[in-house]
Amino acid sequence: MPEQPQPFDDGRAINHTGAGGGTDLAMDEGETLEKTPGGPEGTGPDKKPRSLWSDAWHDLRRNPIFIISGLIILFLVVIAIWPQLIASGNPLDCDLSKAQEGSQPGHPFGFNGQGCDVYTRTVYGARASLQVGVFATLGVTLLGSVLGGLAGFYGGAWDGLLSRITDVFFAIPVILGGLVLLSVVSSNSVWPVIGFMVLLGWPQISRIARGSVITAKQNDYVQAARALGASNNRMLLRHIAPNALAPVIVVATIALGTYISLEATLSFLGVGLKPPTVSWGIDISSAAPYVRNAPQMLLWPSGALAITVLAFIMLGDAVRDALDPKLR
Amino acid sequence: MLLEVRDLHVEFHTREGVAKAVNGVNYSVDAGETLAVLGESGSGKSVTAQAVMGILDIPPGKISGGEILFQGQDLLKLKEDERRKIRGAKMAMVFQDALSSLNPVVSVGDQLGEMFQVHKGMSRKDSRAKAVELMDRVRIPAAKERVGQYPHQFSGGMRQRIMIAMALALEPELIIADEPTTALDVTVQAQVMDLLAELQRELNMGLILITHDLGVVADVADKIAVMYAGRIVEHAPVHEIYKAPAHPYTRGLLDSIPRLDQKGQELYAIKGLPPNLLAIPPGCAFNPRCPLARDRCRTEEPPLYDVTESPVPRASACHFWKECLHG
Numbered sequence A: 001m002p003e004q005p006q007p008f009d010d011g012r013a014i015n016h017t018g019a020g021g022g023t024d025l026a027m028d029e030g031e032t033l034e035k036t037p038g039g040p041e042g043t044g045p046d047k048k049p050r051s052l053w054s055d056a057w058h059d060l061r062r063n064p065i066f067i068i069s070g071l072i073i074l075f076l077v078v079i080a081i082w083p084q085l086i087a088s089g090n091p092l093d094c095d096l097s098k099a100q101e102g103s104q105p106g107h108p109f110g111f112n113g114q115g116c117d118v119y120t121r122t123v124y125g126a127r128a129s130l131q132v133g134v135f136a137t138l139g140v141t142l143l144g145s146v147l148g149g150l151a152g153f154y155g156g157a158w159d160g161l162l163s164r165i166t167d168v169f170f171a172i173p174v175i176l177g178g179l180v181l182l183s184v185v186s187s188n189s190v191w192p193v194i195g196f197m198v199l200l201g202w203p204q205i206s207r208i209a210r211g212s213v214i215t216a217k218q219n220d221y222v223q224a225a226r227a228l229g230a231s232n233n234r235m236l237l238r239h240i241a242p243n244a245l246a247p248v249i250v251v252a253t254i255a256l257g258t259y260i261s262l263e264a265t266l267s268f269l270g271v272g273l274k275p276p277t278v279s280w281g282i283d284i285s286s287a288a289p290y291v292r293n294a295p296q297m298l299l300w301p302s303g304a305l306a307i308t309v310l311a312f313i314m315l316g317d318a319v320r321d322a323l324d325p326k327l328r
Numbered sequence B: 001m002l003l004e005v006r007d008l009h010v011e012f013h014t015r016e017g018v019a020k021a022v023n024g025v026n027y028s029v030d031a032g033e034t035l036a037v038l039g040e041s042g043s044g045k046s047v048t049a050q051a052v053m054g055i056l057d058i059p060p061g062k063i064s065g066g067e068i069l070f071q072g073q074d075l076l077k078l079k080e081d082e083r084r085k086i087r088g089a090k091m092a093m094v095f096q097d098a099l100s101s102l103n104p105v106v107s108v109g110d111q112l113g114e115m116f117q118v119h120k121g122m123s124r125k126d127s128r129a130k131a132v133e134l135m136d137r138v139r140i141p142a143a144k145e146r147v148g149q150y151p152h153q154f155s156g157g158m159r160q161r162i163m164i165a166m167a168l169a170l171e172p173e174l175i176i177a178d179e180p181t182t183a184l185d186v187t188v189q190a191q192v193m194d195l196l197a198e199l200q201r202e203l204n205m206g207l208i209l210i211t212h213d214l215g216v217v218a219d220v221a222d223k224i225a226v227m228y229a230g231r232i233v234e235h236a237p238v239h240e241i242y243k244a245p246a247h248p249y250t251r252g253l254l255d256s257i258p259r260l261d262q263k264g265q266e267l268y269a270i271k272g273l274p275p276n277l278l279a280i281p282p283g284c285a286f287n288p289r290c291p292l293a294r295d296r297c298r299t300e301e302p303p304l305y306d307v308t309e310s311p312v313p314r315a316s317a318c319h320f321w322k323e324c325l326h327g
Helices: A006-015 A023-028 A052-061 A064-081 A118-154 A156-170 A174-182 A191-217 A220-227 A232-268 A280-290 A295-323 B045-053 B080-086 B108-120 B124-137 B156-168 B186-203 B214-220 B238-243 B248-255 B295-299 B321-326
Strands: B003-014 B017-029 B034-038 B061-070 B091-094 B174-178 B206-211 B223-228 B231-237
Touching (some): A052 A064, A064 A118, A064 A295, A118 A191, A118 A280, A118 A295, A156 A191, A174 A191, A174 A232, A191 A232, A220 A232, A220 B091, A232 A280, A232 B108, A280 A295, B003 B045, B017 B034, B017 B045, B017 B061, B017 B206, B017 B231, B034 B045, B034 B214, B045 B061, B045 B174, B045 B206, B091 B156, B108 B124, B108 B156, B124 B156, B156 B174, B156 B186, B174 B186, B186 B206, B186 B214, B206 B214, B223 B238, B223 B248, B231 B238, B231 B248, B238 B248
Parallel strands (some): B034 B223
Antiparallel strands (some): B003 B017, B003 B061, B223 B231
């Protein structure tokens, strides 16, 4: 068959394509290459046209919710790493004679019950909260997606065993588990709290990873890869994992916010972080008895906590919208 | 003989019982030869092909008997690892729906190149060059520019060409094409079919063409195996089957092709439905739908009668094949 009919063949493509939408025609005239700027997802040396990831990035950059939450998170990350940029004092430098005093020059948020500067403590508190949120999420995501992914891929007895274990972990009430497990830990670093969150949090991600791996596994292209001689590892890493990742990323981003608030809850209950670590949870806890006399003690750390959690949940929402092809 | 399937039995264990998908299939393909396997959905044509490729889902599937001889070697006796080396390199498959058979998040160049990385241990860069070569070979225009694009950016016909390129990458001896043109526009179907047939000639490959489209078969196939309820009911050289079918089911299939000289008349359809594989009717599986059926058909399962009339062997699993052939 001669070359001739092929443009016609291409022109018809619009009917068949799902995800790409109207880009097909343009692409066939060689336009898309210029039109699509290489986002940070474009890893290869060659001009990458749109994939799921660059499509998502394209959407995200135009989403005000993503921009606002991204800026808040960027700001939080910066002050978590270099709190001295905006707070010159020392959060542990307290003067009891000033206890519970209100706002005054140089101390815009006033003082807490120990006479420490609330502004400085609020700024320094970001570090503990973000550390807990980020590392707990990383741990939960890694552990959960590896275990859940393997269970979904291999199925059978391993899957059954893992599913029962997740059920057991789901049955443990978080607060009660925290009170029991963390009360025996005497260290005042953030790691026991992170460890506890990973321990109780991985089953959630594991279930999602298992489900999306099972869905991805049934795709024709996995069967096709198998028919063309791909090994199990290759199928899992190259064909299944990238296609099963989106739901995990979405849930992990949203969960990050909840881990931060869980840290505050545990610290409030006295089993999370412990002084001298500076954390919003600790400050909220110590402010509670004085809420009538010195509301600023409660207001600032809990405001910071609320904004942080909100920012991460907004980010998760924006990421979900961008990665969900059904919303396109 | 390149491939010989001997008395293959495949069943699926489901909650409702054992579904007998393939019940004693025999067929063979030689190098350079095209065998068309014809049948409705559920006739076992795809399951047989999956068993040959070794991509049957086990469980629930189970190969309960038979041999699959590929270049004289029984594939069913090989270890999974050895079979994997054959898949893709010596036998490859073209799937029905190229859009869903290509990974949406990997560029076509990488997917084509994967063949060389997996089987030949080539570097990413070398395999990329090979991918461009392959795309040229299946006549994708501007292959060099398009090698980094993703499957959804290609049209249906182009995607199927890429699937064919993937299957042909390592110049296998056997290609199994499972309804390669079903998902395509009629205009594109012929092009893709021609391409496949041409490359087959060039590389002298054996081709098993699975289809339910008799129109596709006529031009390219050498012989036809018609399957019904997991059995081959008629096996014949292509021109003879069109002239005079020796099984009432084949006749029904041929009669249901729309023809220009029947304009205005109602199109023939085989009455009834394909049998439930959990409960295949006793006797001849086709008897509830067969216009020639009589008592014998309801009790006695017909063997594959030798109905050869020309030098090429021909067979039919109908007690009354003479009536069908000459009536």
